[in-house]
Amino acid sequence: MxxxxxxxxxxxxxxxxxxxxxxxxxxxxxxxxxxxxxxxxxxxxxxxxxxxxxxxxxxxxxxxxxxxxxxxxxxxxxxxxxxxxxxxxxxxxxxxxxxxxxxxxxxxxxxxxxxxxxxxxxxxxxxxxxxxxxxxxxxxxxxxxxxxxxxxxxxxxxxxxxxxxxxxxxxxxxxxxxxxLEPLSVVMHGIKTAGLSLGRGVVVCGAGPIGLIALAAARASGAHPIVITDLEPARLAFAKELVPSCIPYEVDSTKDAQANAQAIRALFGSSEYVAPETVLECTGVETSVCTAAYTARRGGTVMVIGVGKAIMHNLPFMHISLAEIDLRFINRYRDTWPPAIACLSGGILDxxxxxxxxxxxxxxxxxxxxxxxxxxxxxxxxxxxxxxxxx
Incomplete structure (x- = not known):
């Protein structure tokens, strides 16, 4: 009608x-x-x-x-x-x-x-x-x-x-x-706030909807290489289909945050310089936030996009301090709908x-x-x- x-x-x-x-x-x-x-x-x-x-x-x-x-x-x-x-x-x-x-x-x-x-x-x-x-x-x-x-x-x-x-x-x-467009707006606000750099490495924690959109958006933004992490192999397989150039990492629940972070960083090579400059944390899970903090290179940025519990007790405060990790957060978005629409209508993202x-x-x-x-x-x-x- x-x-x-x-x-x-x-x-x-x-x-x-x-x-x-x-x-x-x-x-x-x-x-x-x-x-x-x-x-x-x-x-x-x-x-x-x-x-x-x-x-x-x-x-x-x-x-x-x-x-x-x-x-x-x-x-x-x-x-x-x-x-x-x-x-x-x-x-x-x-x-x-x-x-x-x-x-x-x-x-x-x-x-x-x-x-x-x-x-x-x-x-x-x-x-x-x-x-x-x-x-x-x-x-x-x-x-x-x-x-x-x-x-x-x-x-x-x-x-x-x-x-x-x-x-x-x-x-x-x-x-x-x-x-x-709404979840895309969340990701766009996070990426803008994090300040992704062309040709610099990034890690996306979580292959849920927000993480997958972050993966696609990070690739479109020129970040490389990109590692995406998750506990579920099926989610990681889907991520690989969505962005074939990404490197999947299955989180080992038997390891602590530092051990998983060490394994993730190894995917970028041995040099501190090539370690990931930015981590987009898309789960909000405390252990994942801790892993993100240990994964980012010294002076790097951890952008927490995921929504987590009200209080987190085990963040590695002194590591974040001594490495000058820029731990950042976002609340939803602002001024993102027109560019988000342009990304879809212009074929930048599918x-x-x-x-x-x-x-x-x-x-x-x-x-x-x-x-x-x-x-x-x-x-x-x-x-x-x-x-x-x-x-």
Whole structure:
């Protein structure tokens, strides 16, 4: 069905939302099509429920979500109810890696129109604090981030989002690829912050989705040689298919961080000069962070991209100090969507191989269960909604 026809369906009676709702000041559109939405509950359950379709207010857009990628943080919120200080205190729709099609535009929106294909930048900062004023909006403490309680995410059919944080997709970038722009943005922010050097060695710790994207991006950035590490041989084999020039290293769980680091560094040769200048740590696992610290050459950089536990007790402090290892961290991203789109549309990166499984929205719970068990072989799992228009 054409977007204009779906808009006509949505232009029904409007009613007030009950005041107990987190969106009590919004107006609900009576739609002939339901809005199936996957929620994580405060008691660690998943439930697929039909939620209201809200009318866009000034500066907002109503989007039909066509594809949402499942992130490790979605699984973590489901299983544990928190990541650091971010706590699920009630039911909340998850999902933040998404793309879709514009259905309605609120007053004052001029750069988008119904029918536009867009990627969703999920974080909406306050735009008033000193960090936002400095352009470091990813550090805003009052950010409203989709899929983090109490802000509903993208694992639903219809979502209202500020137009400023929607980015048009070129015709040669699919909805599925549009959903990969969020994890790509994480990697791009990490690579920019780490300052990869052309022709200098790099290690990527972890061959999960973020690690694999980091591997591809590091190669496109001119880093060489590149070693990628993981515990799972199958993941390493996939990494080799994705970037044939990479050197896989299977982490030996019987060895400590220093011993694994020594074996990784040996892959670069015996000279300290050729030891890896940069390590992109994409797991957040404490032992992997320690290994990364011992792996980087003296004066090198360890960029922690992965999300780990709140407190780590065993970091090799004096080694990091004496070797002047630059241990760095990122929080999400900023100003990455236009260049990320350019990377995909311009053929700099091809991430379609990462998509291992696709589930319809109505089976979103199955998608989460598959992702939760590494034995299922999921890499990047998408939840898609083919109603009205297809990917």
């Amino acid at each position: 054409a977007p204009s026809m779906l808009v006509d369906q949505l232009n029904g009676e409007q009613v007030d939302v009950p005041t107990k709702s987190r969106s009590s000041d919004r107006t609900v559109i009576t739609a002939s099509s339901p809005n199936p939405s996957l929620q994580v509950t405060a008691d660690h359950q998943l439930k697929l429920v039909d939620t209201p379709v809200y009318a866009p207010r000034r500066g907002e857009v109503l989007v039909h979500i066509k594809a949402t990628g499942i992130c490790g943080s979605d699984i973590h919120f489901w299983k544990t109810g928190r990541i650091g200080s971010l706590v699920f205190e009630g039911d909340c729709i998850i999902g933040h890696e998404a793309s879709g099609i514009v259905l309605q535009c609120g007053e004052g929106v001029s750069h988008l129109k119904p029918g536009d294909r867009v990627a969703i930048e999920p974080g909406v900062p306050c735009e008033r604090c000193f960090l936002c004023n400095e352009g470091r909006y990813n550090l805003c403490e009052d950010v409203q981030f989709a899929g983090v309680y109490p802000y509903d995410g993208t694992m639903q059919r219809y979502k209202v989002h500020p137009a400023k944080w929607l980015h048009k997709l070129p015709e040669n970038v699919s909805y599925a690829e549009g959903a990969l 991430l379609k191989k990462l998509i291992s499984h696709v589930f319809p929205l109505e089976k979103a719970q199955d998608a989460l269960h598959l992702c939760a068990d590494p034995r299922n072989g999921g890499i990047k799992v998408l939840v898609v909604d083919e109603q009205e228009t297809s990917l």
